[in-house]
Amino acid sequence: MALVSKLFKGDRIFERCLVDDAGHITPGSKGFHVAKIQDALMKLHGAFPSKSERDGAFYGPTTAKAVLSYKTKRRIINTSYQKAPDNIVGKMTIKIMDAEMAVYEIRRRLVNQETDEF
Numbered sequence: 001m002a003l004v005s006k007l008f009k010g011d012r013i014f015e016r017c018l019v020d021d022a023g024h025i026t027p028g029s030k031g032f033h034v035a036k037i038q039d040a041l042m043k044l045h046g047a048f049p050s051k052s053e054r055d056g057a058f059y060g061p062t063t064a065k066a067v068l069s070y071k072t073k074r075r076i077i078n079t080s081y082q083k084a085p086d087n088i089v090g091k092m093t094i095k096i097m098d099a100e101m102a103v104y105e106i107r108r109r110l111v112n113q114e115t116d117e118f
Contacts, residue, residue, distance in 0.1 A: 005101035007036055017094045025089040029059040041066045044100050
C-alpha cells in the first residue's frame with residue numbers, strides 16, 4: 001500500500017510512518033513533515049495549530065490537540081491496545097489522512113477547472 005495524495009506521496013517520512021511503528025510522528029517532532037500534517041489538519045479538519053507551531057513546523061501542544069481531535073472525530077483507534085484515540089500520527093492515521101487529502105485535492109482541481117471555464 002502506498003500513499004496517494006500529492007501532499008504525502010513520495011515523502012519517505014510518511015512512507016515509513018505507514019508501515020513502521022518506529023516511524024510514528026509524535027509530539028516534539030519538528031520539520032517539513034510536521035508542516036504537512038498541520039496543512040492537512042487545517043484543510044481536512046478546520047483545525048489551526050498555533051502560528052508559532054506552524055511557523056516553526058513544530059509538533060507542539062496545539063498540533064497534538066488538533067491531531068487528537070481529528071482522530072477522535074474519525075474514531076481512529078487501534079483497538080488491539082487502545083480504548084481512546086491518542087495524539088500520534090501512526091499507520092492508521094496517515095492512511096486515513098492521506099485518503100482524505102487525495103479526495104480534497106481532486107475536489108480542489110475540479111472546482112478550479114469549473115472556475116476556469118467561466
